[in-house]
Amino acid sequence: MTEFFKHESSYVDEGCQIGNGTKIWHFSHIMTGCQIGCNCNIGQNVVISPDVILGNNVKIQNNVSVYTGVVCEDDVFLGPSMVFTNVINPRSHVSRKHEYKPTYIRKGASVGANATIVCGNEIGDYALIGAGSVIIRNVKPYALMVGNPARQIGWVSEYGEKLNFNEEGIAVCPATGEVYQLMNDEVKRIQ
Numbered sequence: 263m264t265e266f267f268k269h270e271s272s273y274v275d276e277g278c279q280i281g282n283g284t285k286i287w288h289f290s291h292i293m294t295g296c297q298i299g300c301n302c303n304i305g306q307n308v309v310i311s312p313d314v315i316l317g318n319n320v321k322i323q324n325n326v327s328v329y330t331g332v333v334c335e336d337d338v339f340l341g342p343s344m345v346f347t348n349v350i351n352p353r354s355h356v357s358r359k360h361e362y363k364p365t366y367i368r369k370g371a372s373v374g375a376n377a378t379i380v381c382g383n384e385i386g387d388y389a390l391i392g393a394g395s396v397i398i399r400n401v402k403p404y405a406l407m408v409g410n411p412a413r414q415i416g417w418v419s420e421y422g423e424k425l426n427f428n429e430e431g432i433a434v435c436p437a438t439g440e441v442y443q444l445m446n447d448e449v450k451r452i453q
Contacts, residue, residue, distance in 0.1 A: 264279075264280055264281065264282055265282050265283070266280045266281065266282065266283065266284040266285070266286070267284070267285045267286065268286045269286060269287050269288045269289075269290075271288045271289050272286050272287070272288065272289060272290040272291065272292070273290075273291045273292065274286065274292040275291075275292060275293050275294040276294060277294040277295050278292050278293075278294060278295065278296045278297075278298065279296070279297045279298065280292070280296075280298045281298060281299045281300030281301070281302065281318065282300045282301070283300050283301040283302075284298055284299070284300065284301060284302040284303070284304070285302070285303050285304065286304045286308075287303075287304060287305050287306045287308075288306040288307070289306055289307045290304055290305070290306065290307065290308040290309070290310075291308075291309050291310070292304070292310045293309070293310060293311050293312045293314075294312050295312045295313040296310050296311075296312065296313065296314050296315075296316070297314075297315045297316065298310070298316045298320075299316055299317045299318035299319070299320065299336065300318045300319070301318055301319045302316055302318070302319065302320045302321070302322070303320075303321045303322065304322045305322055305323045305324040305325075305326070305342075306324045306325070307324055307325045308322050308324070308325070308326050308327070308328070309326075309327040309328070310328050311327070311328060311329045311330045311332075312330050313330050313331075314328050314329070314330060314331075314332050314333075314334075315332075315333045315334070316328075316334045316338075317334060317335045317336035317337070317338065317369070318336045318337070319336055319337045320334050320336070320337070320338045320339075320340075321338070321339045321340065322340045323339075323340060323341050323342040323343075323344075323375070324342050324343070325342060325343040326340050326342070326343065326344055326345075326346075327345070327346065328340070328346060329346050329347070329348040329362070329381075330348060330362050331348050331362040331363060331364045331365055331381060332346055332348075332364075332365045332366075332367070333364065333365070333366050333367070334367045335366075335367065335368050335369040335370075335371075336369050336370070337369055337370045338367045338368075338369070338370070338371055338372070338373075339371075339372040339373065340367075340373050341372070341373055341374045341375035341376070341377065341393065342375045342376070343375055343376050344373050344374065344375060344376060344377045344378070344379070345376075345377070345378040345379070346365060346378075346379050346381065347378070347379070347380050347381045348362045348363065348365075348381045349361055349362060349363070349381065350363060350380075350381065350382065362381070363381035363382035364381075364382065365379060365381050365382060365383055365384070366383075366384040366385065367379075367385045368384065368385060368386050368387045368388075368389070368403065369387045369388070370387055370388040370420055371385045371386065371387065371388060371389045371390070371391070371401075372389075372390050372391065372422065373385070373391045374390075374391055374392050374393035374394070374395065375393045375394070376393055376394045377391050377392070377393060377394060377395045377396070377397065378395075378396045378397065379391075379397045380396070380397060380398050383397055383398070383399060383400050383401070384400045384401070385397065385400075385401045386400070386401050386402045386403030386404070386405060387403040387404070388403060388404050388418065388419070388420045389401045389402065389403060389404060389405045389406075389407065389418075390405070390406050390407070390418045390422060391407050391412065392406070392407060392408035392409070392412075394410070395407055395408050395409055395410065395412040396409075396410040396411050396412055397411075397412050398411045398412070399411075401414075402414070402447075402448060402449075403448070403449060403450075404417045404418055404419070404420075404425070404442070404449040405417060405418075406418045406424065417433070417442070417444065417449050419433075419435035419437070419438065419440060419442060419451075420435070420438075420440065420451065421435050421437045421438050421440070423435050423436050423437045423438075425442055425444075425449070427442075427444045431443055431444040431445055432444075440453060441453035
């Protein structure tokens with residue numbers, strides 16, 4: 263049997279899978295068909311819509327709605343009051359539930375407070391989306407994105423530190439000593 267914590271003010275609908283060690287805090291609603299991994303933390307006033315998939319160790323801060331079509335891989339961080347969309351051209355009088363666009367937040371990526379992720383995009387592994395940014399296109403792994411619309415201003419390590427590449431395209435994370443390589447406008451960890 264799965265062991266997870268749910269505050270008494272929150273609701274978990276039938277048909278959800280919730281992993282061991284996950285915590286669901288005040289006034290949240292987990293809708294049917296969700297798959298939530300182990301050791302996740304779901305803050306206050308969070309809505310997880312039907313069929314959303316969250317990996318292990320996903321942290322969702324207060325006041326976030328995660329809509330159908332969103333997939334968050336392991337170790338994703340969603341900052342307070344950040345926003346997902348699920349339809350490109352919403353209209354109150356037109357039902358477009360069959361037009362939901364999938365959105366992928368890849369392993370280790372972080373989305374800052376009050377950022378907006380327009381549906382149909384992919385945020386690459388360990389990318390860092392600055393607070394208040396608006397993402398309207400795919401984001402490369404390790405990219406540091408800011409602004410509206412968001413633009414890339416650099417690269418970050420898996421630890422979240424800004425990377426400064428030398429002329430050979432090598433950078434060392436100042437916090438961990440991990441080594442990264444920049445080649446053809448893509449970053450990968452090499453040590």
